[in-house]
Amino acid sequence: MSTDDIQRDLTRRTENSPQELLTRSFFFLCAVLSIVTTVSIILMLTTEAAKFFTVTAPLMGVDGPTASVVDFLTGTEWVINNEQFGVLPLVSATLAITVGSAVVALPLGVATAIYLSEYASQRAQRVLKPALEVLAGVPTVVYGFFAVVYITPALRTIIPGLGTFNMLSASIVVGIMIIPMVASISEDAMSAVPDSLRQAGYGMGATKFDVSVGIVVPASLSGIFSSFILALSRAIGETMAVTVAAGTQANLINPLNPASYLEGALPMTAAMVTLLTGDVTGGGIAYRSLFAIGLTLFVITLVMNVISDVVAQRYREEY
Amino acid sequence: MATRDDVIESFGHVSRTTGTVFRYLLLAATLFGIVALTVLLIYVANDAIRPLTADPGWHLAFFLTLVLPTLAVSGYLFRTDPASFRFGAGVVGALAVSTMFAGGAAMIFVDIVSPVVWFGYVIALCLALAGVVVIERFDRQLPFLARFVGAGAVIVGSVLVVPGLIQSLPVYPTDGIMLTLSLGAPVAVVVGRYAAADAGRRGQALAVLAGVAGVGAGGVLGPLLAIGAVPATVLLAVAVVPTAGFAVGTVRRTPARRTGLLLTAVVLGGTLVGAAAVDALGFAGPQSWVDWQFLTSAHSGNAVDAGLYPAIGGSILLMVTVAALSFPLGVGAAVYLEEYAPDNRFTRFIDVNISNLAGVPSVVYGLLGLGVFVTYLGQPTGTVLIGGATLALLILPIVIISAREALRSVPDSMREASYGMGATRWQTIKNVVLPRAFPGILTGTILALGRAIGETAPLIMIGAPNVLFSLPTALSSKVSAMPLQVYAWASLFASEPFYQAAVPAGVVVLLIVLLSMNSVAIVLRNKYQSDSK
Numbered sequence: 084m085s086t087d088d089i090q091r092d093l094t095r096r097t098e099n100s101p102q103e104l105l106t107r108s109f110f111f112l113c114a115v116l117s118i119v120t121t122v123s124i125i126l127m128l129t130t131e132a133a134k135f136f137t138v139t140a141p142l143m144g145v146d147g148p149t150a151s152v153v154d155f156l157t158g159t160e161w162v163i164n165n166e167q168f169g170v171l172p173l174v175s176a177t178l179a180i181t182v183g184s185a186v187v188a189l190p191l192g193v194a195t196a197i198y199l200s201e202y203a204s205q206r207a208q209r210v211l212k213p214a215l216e217v218l219a220g221v222p223t224v225v226y227g228f229f230a231v232v233y234i235t236p237a238l239r240t241i242i243p244g245l246g247t248f249n250m251l252s253a254s255i256v257v258g259i260m261i262i263p264m265v266a267s268i269s270e271d272a273m274s275a276v277p278d279s280l281r282q283a284g285y286g287m288g289a290t291k292f293d294v295s296v297g298i299v300v301p302a303s304l305s306g307i308f309s310s311f312i313l314a315l316s317r318a319i320g321e322t323m324a325v326t327v328a329a330g331t332q333a334n335l336i337n338p339l340n341p342a343s344y345l346e347g348a349l350p351m352t353a354a355m356v357t358l359l360t361g362d363v364t365g366g367g368i369a370y371r372s373l374f375a376i377g378l379t380l381f382v383i384t385l386v387m388n389v390i391s392d393v394v395a396q397r398y399r400e401e402y
Numbered sequence: 403m404a405t406r407d408d409v410i411e412s413f414g415h416v417s418r419t420t421g422t423v424f425r426y427l428l429l430a431a432t433l434f435g436i437v438a439l440t441v442l443l444i445y446v447a448n449d450a451i452r453p454l455t456a457d458p459g460w461h462l463a464f465f466l467t468l469v470l471p472t473l474a475v476s477g478y479l480f481r482t483d484p485a486s487f488r489f490g491a492g493v494v495g496a497l498a499v500s501t502m503f504a505g506g507a508a509m510i511f512v513d514i515v516s517p518v519v520w521f522g523y524v525i526a527l528c529l530a531l532a533g534v535v536v537i538e539r540f541d542r543q544l545p546f547l548a549r550f551v552g553a554g555a556v557i558v559g560s561v562l563v564v565p566g567l568i569q570s571l572p573v574y575p576t577d578g579i580m581l582t583l584s585l586g587a588p589v590a591v592v593v594g595r596y597a598a599a600d601a602g603r604r605g606q607a608l609a610v611l612a613g614v615a616g617v618g619a620g621g622v623l624g625p626l627l628a629i630g631a632v633p634a635t636v637l638l639a640v641a642v643v644p645t646a647g648f649a650v651g652t653v654r655r656t657p658a659r660r661t662g663l664l665l666t667a668v669v670l671g672g673t674l675v676g677a678a679a680v681d682a683l684g685f686a687g688p689q690s691w692v693d694w695q696f697l698t699s700a701h702s703g704n705a706v707d708a709g710l711y712p713a714i715g716g717s718i719l720l721m722v723t724v725a726a727l728s729f730p731l732g733v734g735a736a737v738y739l740e741e742y743a744p745d746n747r748f749t750r751f752i753d754v755n756i757s758n759l760a761g762v763p764s765v766v767y768g769l770l771g772l773g774v775f776v777t778y779l780g781q782p783t784g785t786v787l788i789g790g791a792t793l794a795l796l797i798l799p800i801v802i803i804s805a806r807e808a809l810r811s812v813p814d815s816m817r818e819a820s821y822g823m824g825a826t827r828w829q830t831i832k833n834v835v836l837p838r839a840f841p842g843i844l845t846g847t848i849l850a851l852g853r854a855i856g857e858t859a860p861l862i863m864i865g866a867p868n869v870l871f872s873l874p875t876a877l878s879s880k881v882s883a884m885p886l887q888v889y890a891w892a893s894l895f896a897s898e899p900f901y902q903a904a905v906p907a908g909v910v911v912l913l914i915v916l917l918s919m920n921s922v923a924i925v926l927r928n929k930y931q932s933d934s935k
Contacts, residue, residue, distance in 0.1 A: 113734030127773040194431030222856030292421040320763025322859040
């Protein structure tokens with residue numbers, strides 16, 4: 084190689100050489116793909132849902148049966164064959180699952196987080212954390228099967244009037260499923276509490292119980308709340324377990340009344356799956372109702388995720 | 403100075419009981435979910451495998467030949483030399499997990515991709531790589547774009563032409579030989595170099611040759627043992643040779659651990675002796691629902707005859723498709739965000755967007771697949787390709803987030819050292835950052851793939867058939883998957899026989915696959931964490 088070549092190699096600006104440009108644009112496109120995904124989800128859901136509602140259908144150039152927005156949002160009957168599209172029974176069932184699983188998962192999840200961050204030895208943590216991850220790793224359809232085949236019969240020995248498909252066992256399995264989420268995010272928040280605060284507590288003569296409940300939990304409250312919201316949004320979007328375990332009959336139920344958990348109902352996600360299992364013809368009104376429910380679901384979970392983000396950011400105690 | 407008389411009441415009372423009760427309450431809460439799941443798993447395993455239907459003599463025989471010696475040896479090793487114990491148990495675990503994956507791979511070669519086609523593509527890729535090396539060697543002064551286009555042309559040309567040429571040959575080697583060369587040889591090179599890392603070039607070459615010979619034996623032994631040449635070769639290439647290489651390599655490096663192999667020998671020997679004893683004495687084993695028939699036959703309206711074969715094949719194909727799509731895209735996005743992205747509003751937007759995408763319910767991804775791929779792009783419903791693409795989109799945020807964590811754990815000093823040597827950004831990423839972050843990225847990807855394997859809802863949404871009687875053979879054929887099949891049995895065919903036979907068996911197979919994937923990921927992560935400390 085002549086010295087000219089060497090000089091050129093050494094002084095060449097490589098920042099914008101074709102190789103660098105090519106790789107950089109590939110990586111950039113990969114990152115942009117996530118935005119494309121979000122945009123297409125939103126576009127897809129809104130355009131198809133717009134074809135579903137009477138108000139917006141003419142704008143989309145659709146003629147054929149449609150449903151009015153008011154009927155959709157306030158109707159109390161969900162019967163596809165009668166073209167009665169009231170989303171309230173579905174929302175009530177989803178709410179019931181959310182409340183039920185919250186009762187199971189939130190206390191257990193926070194207790195787990197406190198135990199892992201304050202009490203458990205390194206060794207116990209090494210065993211417990213992967214074991215908890217397994218809880219979240221079991222496919223949800225398997226949880227649904229567990230609920231129908233094992234949990235419901237077991238509960239029936241205590242509550243004789245329990246139906247084969249019921250909200251109670253569905254809520255329990257969804258609760259078990261989201262424990263790890265509450266636990267891991269809350270535990271992260273608790274581990275982030277500086278040790279100096281704990282030691283100050285001990286220095287004042289506080290016991291471990293006092294330190295955990297009086298110092299660590301209040302200091303990590305924002306993280307705990309954000310874990311609650313994320314886990315509940317997961318419970319709302321949970322599909323297969325409730326499809327298998329909660330039944331296929333759309334009932335308007337009261338999520339705050341314990342007696343309503345004894346019967347089955349049809350949460351939003353399960354309604355979507357049942358719609359598609361029953362051979363929906365593409366382009367019909369039933370097909371579009373799918374996207375209307377999907378949009379409702381997407382908006383609810385998105386709002387909850389954003390709230391969780393805001394809570395975690397805004398109310399974080401800075402040390 | 404005035405003294406303060408008021409007392410803070412809340413910390414006034416100190417009680418040991420409160421603390422103890424609280425502690426055990428917390429422990430109970432922590433264990434609740436784990437214990438509940440364990441009980442459910444025991445129930446489902448009992449329903450699927452039905453150990454109680456076996457003769458007592460069967461249990462006794464295996465207890466005496468397998469369980470008792472294993473417990474004795476493990477107890478002894480664990481007390482005297484925990485490192486050896488872990489090594490021995492690791493070899494057994496590696497053998498078990500890799501045998502399972504070998505089963506999957508054998509399925510691919512028997513029913514989806516015939517060895518000739520595979521052989522053709524491997525040869526094509528080898529030729530293409532050789533071509534690229536020649537181009538690179540030929541002239542460093544060639545402009546980058548010319549080299550890039552040239553290399554691309556060589557790869558595409560070779561892949562398009564060579565497999566067809568090889569398939570049109572009048573005579574080609576037997577399946578066993580082709581698989582030995584195309585699958586066994588690369589495995590043997592990696593394994594042999596690991597096993598004989600300290601033995602110099604000659605030793606390594608010998609080790610590689612031994613590996614190839616070991617795999618090649620499958621072509622001869624397979625037909626003799628009546629399991630066929632292809633499955634035997636794949637089993638040797640994917641399970642036996644790598645495990646043996648791992649064992650040999652570890653023993654050569656740390657001879658003190660070789661006592662651990664005692665445990666491996668006891669487990670394998672105990673199994674063989676137990677099986678022989680049971681066979682000789684005529685004890686019947688458990689009438690398990692998870693049996694060869696279940697694994698190798700298709701769905702049937704009769705619960706006892708129903709099988710999982712097409713669903714297993716579908717899950718494997720989906721996994722391959724999802725991995726091929728989500729790994730490069732996810733790692734690419736992570737590299738951009740960690741290594742290139744300026745700290746501006748757009749980057750923060752992508753950031754927020756990814757964490758929100760991770761929280762979008764899987765049914766909504768299913769709707770996305772249905773709407774975009776089926777309705778707008780006009781793809782047929784329920785194919786491997788759109789199923790894989792939908793699942794890939796679903797796990798993409800998880801892959802990105804875990805890959806970013808792995809990239810972030812690479813110390814900045816290493817990047818700076820590379821820049822200081824005059825490396826460009828891409829060279830730094832390629833030669834320094836990615837190799838160092840690779841185990842972490844791999845762990846995250848395996849965990850995400852596990853999530854994809856367990857998903858059912860998106861597949862239902864894109865119209866995957868509930869019942870499929872044959873394996874999908876191409877990207878455009880209809881696909882079923884294990885969880886989908888379990889769902890179909892548990893809902894469409896909901897009846898006592900299905901609840902008692904087919905569904906528990908399907909659940910057990912699905913969980914075994916998932917748990918072994920998760921354990922591989924966790925072992926990788928632990929090894930990686932302890933290595934990097």
